[in-house]
Amino acid sequence: xxxxxxxxxxxxxxxxxxxxxxxxxxxxxxxAAITELCQMCRACISVCPEGAILEIEEESDKKEKGQxxxxxxxxxxxxxxxxxxxxxxxxxxRRLAEMLxxxxxxxxxxxxxxxxxxxxxxxxxxxxxxxxxxxxxxxDEPYSRxxxxxxxxxxxxxVLAGATPIGRSFIPRVAARLxxxxxxxxxxxxxxxxTKNLLQVRPAFGGNIMATIxxxxxxxxxxxxxxxxxxxxxxxxxxxxxxxxxxxANIQSRTRVIDSVKEVSEAAINLQEANxxxxxxxxxxxxxxxxxxxxxAEALGGSIGASRAAVDEGWIPYRHxxxxxxxxxxxxIYFACGISGAVQHLVGMQSSDIIIAINKNAxxxxxxxxxxxxxxxxxxxxxxxxxxxxxxxxx
Amino acid sequence: xxxxVCIKQVPDTxxxxxxxxxxxxxxxxxxxxxxxYDLHALEAGLQIKEKAGxxxxxxxxxxxxxxxxxxxxxxxxxxxxxxxxDRAFAGSDTWATAYALAKAIEHIGADIIICGKxxxxxxxxxxxxxxxxxxxxxxxxxVRKIDEIGEKxxxxxxxxxxxxxxxxxxxxxxxxxxxxxxxxxxxxxxxKMAAKKAEIRKLTAVDIGAEENNLGLKGSxxxxxxxxxxxxxxxxxxxxxxxxxxxxxxxxxxxxxxxx
Numbered sequence: 111x112x113x114x115x116x117x118x119x120x121x122x123x124x125x126x127x128x129x130x131x132x133x134x135x136x137x138x139x140x141x142a143a144i145t146e147l148c149q150m151c152r153a154c155i156s157v158c159p160e161g162a163i164l165e166i167e168e169e170s171d172k173k174e175k176g177q178x179x180x181x182x183x184x185x186x187x188x189x190x191x192x193x194x195x196x197x198x199x200x201x202x203x204r205r206l207a208e209m210l211x212x213x214x215x216x217x218x219x220x221x222x223x224x225x226x227x228x229x230x231x232x233x234x235x236x237x238x239x240x241x242x243x244x245x246x247x248x249x250d251e252p253y254s255r256x257x258x259x260x261x262x263x264x265x266x267x268x269v270l271a272g273a274t275p276i277g278r279s280f281i282p283r284v285a286a287r288l289x290x291x292x293x294x295x296x297x298x299x300x301x302x303x304x305t306k307n308l309l310q311v312r313p314a315f316g317g318n319i320m321a322t323i324x325x326x327x328x329x330x331x332x333x334x335x336x337x338x339x340x341x342x343x344x345x346x347x348x349x350x351x352x353x354x355x356x357x358x359a360n361i362q363s364r365t366r367v368i369d370s371v372k373e374v375s376e377a378a379i380n381l382q383e384a385n386x387x388x389x390x391x392x393x394x395x396x397x398x399x400x401x402x403x404x405x406x407a408e409a410l411g412g413s414i415g416a417s418r419a420a421v422d423e424g425w426i427p428y429r430h431x432x433x434x435x436x437x438x439x440x441x442x443i444y445f446a447c448g449i450s451g452a453v454q455h456l457v458g459m460q461s462s463d464i465i466i467a468i469n470k471n472a473x474x475x476x477x478x479x480x481x482x483x484x485x486x487x488x489x490x491x492x493x494x495x496x497x498x499x500x501x502x503x504x505x
Numbered sequence: 506x507x508x509x510v511c512i513k514q515v516p517d518t519x520x521x522x523x524x525x526x527x528x529x530x531x532x533x534x535x536x537x538x539x540x541x542y543d544l545h546a547l548e549a550g551l552q553i554k555e556k557a558g559x560x561x562x563x564x565x566x567x568x569x570x571x572x573x574x575x576x577x578x579x580x581x582x583x584x585x586x587x588x589x590x591d592r593a594f595a596g597s598d599t600w601a602t603a604y605a606l607a608k609a610i611e612h613i614g615a616d617i618i619i620c621g622k623x624x625x626x627x628x629x630x631x632x633x634x635x636x637x638x639x640x641x642x643x644x645x646x647x648v649r650k651i652d653e654i655g656e657k658x659x660x661x662x663x664x665x666x667x668x669x670x671x672x673x674x675x676x677x678x679x680x681x682x683x684x685x686x687x688x689x690x691x692x693x694x695x696x697k698m699a700a701k702k703a704e705i706r707k708l709t710a711v712d713i714g715a716e717e718n719n720l721g722l723k724g725s726x727x728x729x730x731x732x733x734x735x736x737x738x739x740x741x742x743x744x745x746x747x748x749x750x751x752x753x754x755x756x757x758x759x760x761x762x763x764x765x
Contacts, residue, residue: 111728131732146595147568150722151729188667248670250634251643275665279646282631286603286638291726294599294629314732315518315626322730364643365674368660373668380666428685434518434628435541435684443764453518464764466755482758483743484751494752502756 111150112166115142119162126154126163131319151321180264181207182330184257184271184281185216185229185237188248189370192218192225194383195272197232199335201343202299203270204233206308209301212267217260219245219253223353230351233343237351238264242358247370248276251363254283260356261288266330268308270299273334273438285332291325292332295438297339297461308333313457337382338440339461373429381430386412387441389432389459392419393448393469394488400425402492403447409499415439415459417449433458448488451476468492506559506654509615510550510583511606511636512543514567514574515626539574542621544689545682549651550619551582552687557654560584562613566594566605572705579700580692586703587613591710596722599627603635605720608713610640617659618679622647633681644679645672649686 115126122140134147135154142154142163155163181203185196200216207214215236216229226237238260244252253276261269261284269284271277273295285292297320298311307324308331314321325331381387388407390400400414407414415432416425432439433455444462449455451467451474459465460479467480468491477483484491499505516535539547550561563578565571566589575586589609597605610618618637623630630646637644649669650662656676663670664683692700710720718724742758744751 112722146592149596149729151732153732188665249672250645254638275647275663278630279634279644282599282603282634283638283644285631285726286600286635289600289726291598291600292631293727294627294631309730313628314729315516319732319734321732323727324730325727328726365645365672365678367670367672369671370665371668371671382666434625443759464759464762477741477743480741482755483741484748484755485743486748486751490748491752494748495755498752498756502760 113144113148113150113152113154114164114166115144116162116164117141119160121160121162123159125157125159129153129157131315180212180266181210181214181268182261182266182270183214183216183234184269184277185218185234186248186272186274186276187218187221187225188276190221190225192221192228193272193274193276193337195274195277195335195337196229197342198337198340199270199272200229200233202335202340203268204343206268206299206301210267210306215264215266217257219256220247226353230353231345231347231349233346233349235351236354238354238356240356240358244358244361244363247367248280249363249365249367250280250283251365252358252361254280254287255361256356256358258284258287261330269330269332271332271334273336277334281332281334288328288330290328290330290332291323292334293323293325294334296333296335299333299335299340307331336438336440336461381413381415381432381437381439384413384439384441386410386443386445387415387432387439387459387462388412388445388447389415389417389430389449390420390426390447390488391417391449391455392423393450394420394425395448396423396425399448399488402488402496406445406492406496406499409496409503409505410443412441412443412445415444417452417455419449446476446480447492449476450474451479506553506557507614507616508550508553508559508561509610509613509618510543510546510561510563510578511618511620511633512547512563512565512574512578513540513621513624513626514538514565514571515540515624518625537570537573539577540621540624540626542623542625542682542684544621545684545686546619546621546680547578547581547583548687548689549648549680549682550617551690553617553651553654559616562587562615564589564606564609564613566590566597566602566609575705576700576703577692579703580696581690582693582696585706587706587708589708589713591720593710593715593717593720596725597720598725598727599629599631599635600726601720601724603632604639604724605710605713605715606632607636607639608715609708610636612708612713616677618642618677620679620681622681622683630681633679637679640677640679642677642679643674644681645674646681648680648682651686 293310620633
């Protein structure tokens with residue numbers, strides 16, 4: 111497939127040049143020309159007032175897809191606990207399976223049958239379970255090898271995994287091995303009714319813009335999905351499914367996990383799992399300000415987050431950082447205190463259910479994503495807010 | 506020890522803004538930088554060399570102007586630089602990028618390959634692990650500390666959500682590194698002078714013996730179907746009145762949404 115400009119229709123207005131995020135349209139002799147930087151994003155097609163930009167399909171685009179069937183979810187566990195994102199993926203995967211008229215399976219390594227049963231109750235029709243010691247702890251090589259082998263054997267249409275340190279580390283190996291596409295950090299998944307292709311939506315350009323990615327010619331279509339973006343399905347204690355035992359007997363590993371060390375900080379158990387996050391930025395001003403944040407977080411039973419500015423100032427450790435270069439969170443409530451709302455921060459928190467922005471500057475971009483905005487100084491607002499919350503909760 | 510550090514020249518995405526009228530990116534005046542995570546990868550490579558001996562080669566795939574990023578790396582003390590550049594690579598997704606880089610690494614040879622954990626423009630974190638798979642070597646992602654470097658193996662700490670794992674791997678190995686690993690050094694004046702004159706080796710698709718069908722748009726399983734501006738929130742309420750009134754309406758709103 112490629113994009114072409116109909117030179118006769120082109121009036122040289124340069125609208126398309128402005129629209130191209132990849133800088134892939136050059137003006138040659140007063141007409142637009144697509145250069146080799148083109149990524150086929152089609153942004154130019156819709157903006158051209160003359161309808162002069164066309165998408166040309168080639169013979170090679172009609173490659174045959176493998177006969178895939180079923181939606182798969184990789185259900186990750188650590189220390190015998192299934193990660194929340196796994197249940198969210200089953201919810202999302204079930205919806206996709208229904209749209210495609212197929213079923214949904216979960217793949218579970220290093221856990222037990224009762225864990226597999228739990229996945230079934232949350233909506234899986236089938237669980238491929240490996241209980242071998244080799245896959246008890248996360249290890250890239252055995253995980254990627256075993257999952258690749260299972261996919262090759264059963265040929266699912268779609269494979270989803272959590273965009274967690276585990277998923278983001280080993281799923282790319284699987285995609286490389288199977289020569290298929292993988293889209294990272296998706297925030298929405300849909301099915302194109304016409305082609306049955308999976309539409310994978312993710313932030314691009316550091317979250318400045320969203321992109322829809324497709325994998326039209328190879329199977330499975332693979333995606334990692336940000337935790338806390340998808341909704342869990344219905345829990346049904348009576349739901350029955352099939353558990354298929356699989357073996358990792360023939361798999362070798364060149365890496366070995368010697369030790370797993372837990373480092374849990376005081377307030378933030380795990381930011382990504384928190385229901386309520388109270389986050390501070392440059393406007394918090396330092397330790398005194400963060401003490402106010404801690405008080406509010408305590409009253410709410412929430413965790414502490416921070417913008418890159420606050421982390422760079424050394425007011426709070428990096429593990430609390432939310433944003434493109436920190437954690438992606440999506441709690442029920444996110445308090446952004448003294449955070450201006452740089453794009454780098456927004457991409458890490460804008461999928462939160464409710465965002466409460468407190469900032470002195472009424473023009474701060476954080477107010478664009480806020481559910482509630484309070485224009486004011488955090489030193490005035492926070493103590494009042496903490497008092498009120500305590501009152502409401504009867505603390 | 507043959508150390509290869511893969512870097513990417515990226516637009517400084519923190520500087521990218523959206524034109525609210527046209528919903529398109531404003532790229533004018535956005536500077537190109539070395540991907541910030543890759544600076545930590547370069548530093549890791551230099552430190553390993555200082556400890557275990559050997560050489561550090563910096564490798565990038567990109568258009569001819571990516572040479573600037575390589576010269577900047579050379580000014581930090583890297584021994585040699587390779588620019589993998591060919592029109593055939595244009596439009597590569599992560600799969601095709603990793604394939605080409607892996608072929609180049611095969612061509613030059615490496616015991617330790619280091620990448621930043623992800624690039625700030627794409628944020629996929631996929632190319633590193635994919636290179637390792639193409640080379641059929643192990644990888645360890647999110648390395649936050651290097652504990653031991655032996656002749657045939659190394660031990661590192663891998664950052665996880667709940668702490669870290671201590672992982673041992675045989676060599677050759679590919680590492681992707683996080684910011685906690687080190688503080689990147691600044692170029693010296695001498696380094697800057699040397700970098701200006703240093704020769705940059707150029708490799709093309711033919712040089713690395715890459716299969717044409719695996720390159721560029723043709724070799725990329727994924728395609729960008731369309732791009733659009735993130736939706737602004739429609740349910741926003743800016744609170745008004747005295748601070749106490751504002752706090753009261755906030756508490757009321759949260760209670761209605763069953764958040765308290």
